Amino acid sequence: MNINSELELIVYMLLSAGLATFVITHIIRSGFKNTNSEIMLLNKIVASNSETSLKNKHQAQYDFKHNLIMDIADTRLNKKGIEQHDDMKLHFESAITYYKNTNEKPIKLSEYKKELQSSPPIERPVFKIVE
Amino acid sequence: MANDIFELIDWIIKALELSALTAIVLFAYQKISILFFGGSKNINTDSDIILHSCFITALVVVIFHFIGSATTQYILALNLEKMEKRKLFYSAIFFMELIAILSIFTFHKVRSCLFAAPARLCVYLSFAMMMVQMLQCILHGIFDINLFSPVYRVLVLGINIATLSIISYYPVMAYLKRNYNEHKQ
Numbered sequence: 001m002n003i004n005s006e007l008e009l010i011v012y013m014l015l016s017a018g019l020a021t022f023v024i025t026h027i028i029r030s031g032f033k034n035t036n037s038e039i040m041l042l043n044k045i046v047a048s049n050s051e052t053s054l055k056n057k058h059q060a061q062y063d064f065k066h067n068l069i070m071d072i073a074d075t076r077l078n079k080k081g082i083e084q085h086d087d088m089k090l091h092f093e094s095a096i097t098y099y100k101n102t103n104e105k106p107i108k109l110s111e112y113k114k115e116l117q118s119s120p121p122i123e124r125p126v127f128k129i130v131e
Numbered sequence: 132m133a134n135d136i137f138e139l140i141d142w143i144i145k146a147l148e149l150s151a152l153t154a155i156v157l158f159a160y161q162k163i164s165i166l167f168f169g170g171s172k173n174i175n176t177d178s179d180i181i182l183h184s185c186f187i188t189a190l191v192v193v194i195f196h197f198i199g200s201a202t203t204q205y206i207l208a209l210n211l212e213k214m215e216k217r218k219l220f221y222s223a224i225f226f227m228e229l230i231a232i233l234s235i236f237t238f239h240k241v242r243s244c245l246f247a248a249p250a251r252l253c254v255y256l257s258f259a260m261m262m263v264q265m266l267q268c269i270l271h272g273i274f275d276i277n278l279f280s281p282v283y284r285v286l287v288l289g290i291n292i293a294t295l296s297i298i299s300y301y302p303v304m305a306y307l308k309r310n311y312n313e314h315k316q
Contacts (some may be wrong), residue, residue: 006273009222013265016229020258023236027246027254 137284144291145196147299152189154302159186171243184247185301187238192253192298195231196291199224214272221268228261249297256297260290 159166159182165173166186174183206220232254239246246254267283270276 006218009218010269010273013222013225013268016226017258017261017265020229020232020261023232024254024258027236027251030246 137288140288141200141291144295145193145200147295148189148193148196151295151299151302152186152193154299154306155182155186155189158302158305169242174242174244180245181247181301183242183244184239184250185298187242187244188235188247188250188253189298189301191231191234191238192294195227195234199227202227214275217272218268221264221272225261225264225268228257228264232257232261249300252297253294256290256294260287263287263290 156163156166162169162173162182166183169183174180202223203220206216206223209216209219211219235250235254235257238244239250263283263286267279270279271283
Protein backbone atom coordinates (compact mmCIF):
# COMPACT_ATOMS: atom_id res chain seq x y z
CA MET A 1 0.00 0.00 0.00
CA ASN A 2 1.25 3.46 -0.83
CA ILE A 3 0.52 6.81 0.82
CA ASN A 4 -2.34 7.58 -1.58
CA SER A 5 -4.26 4.45 -0.69
CA GLU A 6 -3.75 5.13 3.04
CA LEU A 7 -5.03 8.66 2.53
CA GLU A 8 -7.98 7.26 0.60
CA LEU A 9 -8.76 4.89 3.48
CA ILE A 10 -8.75 7.78 5.98
CA VAL A 11 -10.95 9.88 3.68
CA TYR A 12 -13.45 7.03 3.29
CA MET A 13 -13.46 6.49 7.06
CA LEU A 14 -14.11 10.19 7.66
CA LEU A 15 -16.92 10.15 5.08
CA SER A 16 -18.44 7.11 6.79
CA ALA A 17 -18.17 8.85 10.16
CA GLY A 18 -19.97 11.82 8.58
CA LEU A 19 -22.73 9.52 7.32
CA ALA A 20 -23.08 7.96 10.79
CA THR A 21 -23.25 11.44 12.34
CA PHE A 22 -26.00 12.37 9.89
CA VAL A 23 -28.00 9.24 10.83
CA ILE A 24 -27.55 9.95 14.56
CA THR A 25 -28.63 13.57 14.07
CA HIS A 26 -31.72 12.32 12.25
CA ILE A 27 -32.51 9.92 15.10
CA ILE A 28 -32.12 12.68 17.71
CA ARG A 29 -34.19 15.15 15.67
CA SER A 30 -36.99 12.67 14.98
CA GLY A 31 -37.19 11.93 18.72
CA PHE A 32 -37.56 15.58 19.67
CA LYS A 33 -39.90 16.32 16.80
CA ASN A 34 -42.46 13.76 17.97
CA THR A 35 -42.56 15.16 21.48
CA ASN A 36 -43.00 18.68 20.17
CA SER A 37 -45.81 17.67 17.82
CA GLU A 38 -47.68 16.14 20.77
CA ILE A 39 -47.28 19.37 22.74
CA MET A 40 -48.44 21.44 19.74
CA LEU A 41 -51.57 19.29 19.42
CA LEU A 42 -52.64 20.33 22.91
CA ASN A 43 -53.19 23.91 21.74
CA LYS A 44 -55.85 22.67 19.31
CA ILE A 45 -57.97 20.96 21.97
CA VAL A 46 -61.43 22.49 22.18
CA ALA A 47 -63.73 21.38 24.97
CA SER A 48 -67.38 20.63 24.17
CA ASN A 49 -68.51 22.31 27.37
CA SER A 50 -67.87 26.06 27.11
CA GLU A 51 -67.96 26.64 30.86
CA THR A 52 -65.12 24.27 31.54
CA SER A 53 -63.21 24.76 28.28
CA LEU A 54 -60.37 26.66 29.89
CA LYS A 55 -60.13 24.15 32.67
CA ASN A 56 -60.15 21.18 30.26
CA LYS A 57 -57.47 22.68 28.08
CA HIS A 58 -55.21 23.42 31.01
CA GLN A 59 -56.00 20.05 32.52
CA ALA A 60 -54.90 18.34 29.29
CA GLN A 61 -51.72 20.41 29.14
CA TYR A 62 -51.12 19.80 32.80
CA ASP A 63 -51.68 16.04 32.49
CA PHE A 64 -49.33 15.76 29.54
CA LYS A 65 -46.59 17.81 31.19
CA HIS A 66 -47.13 15.98 34.45
CA ASN A 67 -46.68 12.54 32.82
CA LEU A 68 -43.74 13.67 30.71
CA ILE A 69 -41.95 15.31 33.60
CA MET A 70 -42.65 12.49 36.02
CA ASP A 71 -41.12 10.07 33.48
CA ILE A 72 -38.01 12.21 33.21
CA ALA A 73 -37.86 12.71 36.97
CA ASP A 74 -38.22 8.97 37.60
CA THR A 75 -35.19 8.25 35.50
CA ARG A 76 -33.07 11.26 36.37
CA LEU A 77 -33.90 11.84 39.99
CA ASN A 78 -30.71 12.54 41.91
CA LYS A 79 -29.59 13.31 45.43
CA LYS A 80 -30.61 16.97 45.21
CA GLY A 81 -34.13 16.15 46.38
CA ILE A 82 -37.37 16.05 44.44
CA GLU A 83 -38.22 19.78 44.59
CA GLN A 84 -34.64 20.83 43.79
CA HIS A 85 -34.59 18.92 40.51
CA ASP A 86 -34.90 21.22 37.47
CA ASP A 87 -37.62 19.11 35.87
CA MET A 88 -39.58 18.98 39.10
CA LYS A 89 -39.33 22.76 39.43
CA LEU A 90 -40.91 23.03 35.99
CA HIS A 91 -43.54 20.53 37.02
CA PHE A 92 -44.50 22.49 40.15
CA GLU A 93 -44.53 25.71 38.13
CA SER A 94 -46.97 24.13 35.67
CA ALA A 95 -49.08 22.92 38.59
CA ILE A 96 -49.20 26.45 40.05
CA THR A 97 -50.17 27.86 36.62
CA TYR A 98 -52.89 25.26 36.37
CA TYR A 99 -54.40 26.19 39.74
CA LYS A 100 -54.13 29.90 38.89
CA ASN A 101 -55.93 29.43 35.56
CA THR A 102 -58.70 27.34 37.02
CA ASN A 103 -59.16 29.74 39.98
CA GLU A 104 -58.62 26.91 42.39
CA LYS A 105 -56.83 27.35 45.67
CA PRO A 106 -53.30 25.97 45.41
CA ILE A 107 -52.72 23.07 47.73
CA LYS A 108 -49.70 22.72 49.93
CA LEU A 109 -46.58 21.32 48.27
CA SER A 110 -46.12 18.54 50.83
CA GLU A 111 -49.76 17.45 50.46
CA TYR A 112 -49.46 17.56 46.70
CA LYS A 113 -46.37 15.36 46.77
CA LYS A 114 -48.21 12.85 48.93
CA GLU A 115 -51.08 12.97 46.45
CA LEU A 116 -48.66 12.20 43.61
CA GLN A 117 -47.29 9.14 45.41
CA SER A 118 -50.64 7.63 46.37
CA SER A 119 -52.98 6.37 43.67
CA PRO A 120 -56.40 8.07 43.41
CA PRO A 121 -59.32 6.24 45.09
CA ILE A 122 -61.59 4.31 42.77
CA GLU A 123 -65.15 5.58 42.74
CA ARG A 124 -67.43 2.60 43.16
CA PRO A 125 -71.06 2.84 41.97
CA VAL A 126 -73.62 2.59 44.74
CA PHE A 127 -76.54 0.29 43.93
CA LYS A 128 -79.78 0.47 45.78
CA ILE A 129 -82.39 -2.32 45.98
CA VAL A 130 -85.75 -1.03 44.80
CA GLU A 131 -88.69 -3.01 46.14
CA MET B 132 -2.41 -14.89 28.30
CA ALA B 133 -4.09 -11.47 28.06
CA ASN B 134 -5.38 -12.38 24.58
CA ASP B 135 -6.99 -15.55 25.95
CA ILE B 136 -8.73 -13.61 28.72
CA PHE B 137 -10.06 -11.01 26.26
CA GLU B 138 -11.25 -13.77 23.92
CA LEU B 139 -12.98 -15.56 26.80
CA ILE B 140 -14.71 -12.33 27.90
CA ASP B 141 -15.76 -11.71 24.29
CA TRP B 142 -17.36 -15.16 24.11
CA ILE B 143 -19.14 -14.62 27.43
CA ILE B 144 -20.48 -11.27 26.14
CA LYS B 145 -21.66 -12.91 22.91
CA ALA B 146 -23.40 -15.71 24.84
CA LEU B 147 -25.12 -13.19 27.13
CA GLU B 148 -26.21 -11.06 24.16
CA LEU B 149 -27.70 -14.13 22.53
CA SER B 150 -29.46 -14.95 25.83
CA ALA B 151 -30.87 -11.41 25.98
CA LEU B 152 -32.23 -11.74 22.42
CA THR B 153 -33.74 -15.14 23.25
CA ALA B 154 -35.30 -13.66 26.41
CA ILE B 155 -36.88 -10.81 24.39
CA VAL B 156 -38.35 -13.34 21.95
CA LEU B 157 -39.59 -15.54 24.83
CA PHE B 158 -41.18 -12.63 26.67
CA ALA B 159 -43.09 -11.72 23.52
CA TYR B 160 -43.80 -15.30 22.41
CA GLN B 161 -47.45 -14.42 21.70
CA LYS B 162 -46.31 -11.88 19.12
CA ILE B 163 -43.34 -13.73 17.58
CA SER B 164 -44.59 -13.51 14.00
CA ILE B 165 -45.39 -9.79 14.47
CA LEU B 166 -41.96 -9.27 16.03
CA PHE B 167 -40.17 -10.71 12.99
CA PHE B 168 -42.50 -9.79 10.14
CA GLY B 169 -44.72 -7.06 11.60
CA GLY B 170 -45.13 -3.62 10.07
CA SER B 171 -46.18 -0.15 11.13
CA LYS B 172 -49.82 -1.24 11.62
CA ASN B 173 -48.71 -3.59 14.43
CA ILE B 174 -47.00 -0.82 16.40
CA ASN B 175 -49.73 1.10 18.16
CA THR B 176 -48.81 1.64 21.80
CA ASP B 177 -45.70 2.84 23.64
CA SER B 178 -44.97 -0.69 24.86
CA ASP B 179 -45.11 -1.94 21.23
CA ILE B 180 -42.55 0.72 20.26
CA ILE B 181 -40.22 -0.29 23.10
CA LEU B 182 -40.60 -4.02 22.36
CA HIS B 183 -39.99 -3.69 18.60
CA SER B 184 -37.16 -1.18 19.02
CA CYS B 185 -35.37 -3.32 21.63
CA PHE B 186 -35.86 -6.44 19.50
CA ILE B 187 -34.45 -4.80 16.34
CA THR B 188 -31.48 -3.47 18.30
CA ALA B 189 -30.72 -6.77 20.03
CA LEU B 190 -31.04 -8.70 16.75
CA VAL B 191 -28.67 -6.37 14.87
CA VAL B 192 -26.17 -6.25 17.75
CA VAL B 193 -26.05 -10.07 18.08
CA ILE B 194 -25.81 -10.74 14.32
CA PHE B 195 -23.08 -8.14 13.78
CA HIS B 196 -21.12 -9.25 16.84
CA PHE B 197 -21.00 -12.83 15.55
CA ILE B 198 -20.24 -11.80 11.94
CA GLY B 199 -17.60 -9.35 13.21
CA SER B 200 -15.85 -12.01 15.28
CA ALA B 201 -15.84 -14.48 12.38
CA THR B 202 -14.54 -11.85 9.94
CA THR B 203 -11.73 -10.70 12.24
CA GLN B 204 -10.65 -14.30 12.86
CA TYR B 205 -10.60 -14.81 9.08
CA ILE B 206 -8.54 -11.64 8.55
CA LEU B 207 -6.04 -12.65 11.25
CA ALA B 208 -5.55 -16.00 9.49
CA LEU B 209 -4.79 -14.32 6.13
CA ASN B 210 -1.26 -14.43 4.78
CA LEU B 211 -0.72 -10.67 4.49
CA GLU B 212 1.99 -8.21 5.38
CA LYS B 213 1.77 -7.03 9.03
CA MET B 214 0.72 -3.42 8.36
CA GLU B 215 -1.74 -4.35 5.63
CA LYS B 216 -3.35 -6.91 7.92
CA ARG B 217 -3.72 -4.30 10.67
CA LYS B 218 -5.36 -1.82 8.30
CA LEU B 219 -7.72 -4.46 6.97
CA PHE B 220 -8.55 -5.63 10.51
CA TYR B 221 -9.45 -2.22 11.94
CA SER B 222 -11.17 -0.93 8.81
CA ALA B 223 -13.31 -4.11 8.62
CA ILE B 224 -14.58 -3.57 12.18
CA PHE B 225 -15.07 0.15 11.46
CA PHE B 226 -17.24 -0.45 8.39
CA MET B 227 -19.12 -3.27 10.11
CA GLU B 228 -20.11 -0.88 12.90
CA LEU B 229 -21.28 1.61 10.26
CA ILE B 230 -23.42 -1.09 8.61
CA ALA B 231 -24.82 -2.01 12.05
CA ILE B 232 -25.88 1.63 12.67
CA LEU B 233 -27.45 1.84 9.20
CA SER B 234 -29.24 -1.49 9.77
CA ILE B 235 -30.75 -0.35 13.09
CA PHE B 236 -31.83 2.90 11.45
CA THR B 237 -33.27 1.21 8.34
CA PHE B 238 -35.20 -1.47 10.28
CA HIS B 239 -36.79 1.23 12.43
CA LYS B 240 -37.71 3.30 9.38
CA VAL B 241 -39.10 0.29 7.46
CA ARG B 242 -41.44 -0.47 10.38
CA SER B 243 -42.16 3.21 11.05
CA CYS B 244 -41.05 2.53 14.61
CA LEU B 245 -39.73 5.27 16.86
CA PHE B 246 -36.32 4.83 18.47
CA ALA B 247 -36.54 3.71 22.09
CA ALA B 248 -33.80 4.76 24.52
CA PRO B 249 -31.89 1.41 24.27
CA ALA B 250 -31.79 1.67 20.45
CA ARG B 251 -30.51 5.23 20.60
CA LEU B 252 -27.85 4.35 23.16
CA CYS B 253 -26.70 1.36 21.08
CA VAL B 254 -26.34 3.61 18.04
CA TYR B 255 -24.25 6.08 20.07
CA LEU B 256 -22.05 3.25 21.36
CA SER B 257 -21.57 1.89 17.84
CA PHE B 258 -20.51 5.36 16.76
CA ALA B 259 -18.06 5.50 19.68
CA MET B 260 -16.71 2.11 18.57
CA MET B 261 -16.27 3.47 15.02
CA MET B 262 -14.25 6.39 16.34
CA VAL B 263 -12.06 4.10 18.46
CA GLN B 264 -11.43 1.79 15.49
CA MET B 265 -10.60 4.73 13.22
CA LEU B 266 -8.13 6.14 15.73
CA GLN B 267 -6.49 2.75 16.24
CA CYS B 268 -6.37 2.17 12.46
CA ILE B 269 -4.55 5.46 11.94
CA LEU B 270 -2.18 5.07 14.91
CA HIS B 271 -1.51 1.32 14.86
CA GLY B 272 -2.26 0.47 11.23
CA ILE B 273 -0.72 3.42 9.41
CA PHE B 274 1.86 5.03 11.75
CA ASP B 275 2.74 1.85 13.73
CA ILE B 276 2.26 3.58 17.11
CA ASN B 277 1.41 1.19 19.97
CA LEU B 278 0.67 3.91 22.53
CA PHE B 279 -3.12 3.65 22.16
CA SER B 280 -3.31 -0.17 22.12
CA PRO B 281 -3.89 -0.79 25.90
CA VAL B 282 -6.57 1.96 25.97
CA TYR B 283 -8.07 0.52 22.76
CA ARG B 284 -8.56 -2.91 24.33
CA VAL B 285 -10.19 -1.49 27.46
CA LEU B 286 -12.44 0.81 25.39
CA VAL B 287 -13.58 -2.00 23.09
CA LEU B 288 -14.33 -4.23 26.06
CA GLY B 289 -16.12 -1.39 27.88
CA ILE B 290 -18.28 -0.57 24.83
CA ASN B 291 -19.18 -4.25 24.39
CA ILE B 292 -20.16 -4.59 28.06
CA ALA B 293 -22.20 -1.35 27.87
CA THR B 294 -23.99 -2.62 24.73
CA LEU B 295 -24.73 -5.92 26.46
CA SER B 296 -26.21 -4.16 29.50
CA ILE B 297 -28.36 -1.94 27.25
CA ILE B 298 -29.84 -4.80 25.24
CA SER B 299 -30.41 -6.73 28.49
CA TYR B 300 -32.46 -3.83 29.85
CA TYR B 301 -35.77 -4.88 28.25
CA PRO B 302 -35.80 -8.58 29.26
CA VAL B 303 -34.64 -7.74 32.80
CA MET B 304 -37.32 -5.05 33.21
CA ALA B 305 -39.99 -7.33 31.70
CA TYR B 306 -39.00 -10.08 34.15
CA LEU B 307 -39.05 -7.73 37.15
CA LYS B 308 -42.40 -6.27 36.06
CA ARG B 309 -43.92 -9.72 35.67
CA ASN B 310 -42.63 -10.77 39.11
CA TYR B 311 -44.00 -7.57 40.63
CA ASN B 312 -47.44 -8.08 39.04
CA GLU B 313 -47.58 -11.71 40.16
CA HIS B 314 -46.56 -10.68 43.68
CA LYS B 315 -49.24 -7.94 43.68
CA GLN B 316 -51.94 -10.41 42.67
